[in-house]
Amino acid sequence: MTGFDFVKSSHSSGSDECVEVAHNIASTVAVRDSKAPDGPILRLTPKAWQDFTTSLR
Structure with missing residues (x-):
């Protein structure tokens, strides 16, 4: 498929x-x-993902 190894979010x-x-x-x-x-x-850049998850805290 895409090569991504998806895991369920712990949240x-x-x-x-x-x-x-x-x-x-x-x-x-x-x-x-x-x-x-x-x-x-x-699909996000690692920086965009980090910014998003940080904003949730």
Whole structure:
């Protein structure tokens, strides 16, 4: 498929509202909805992902 190794976010709830994230490719952080694994993938730079996750704290 894409080469991304997705894992479920540790912040996902148990009610099927899960986000999966892949960090295995150096220049990209990939994010997708676990309910739609063949759906769209959001690709971010590692810096953009860091800025996003920092803003959530």
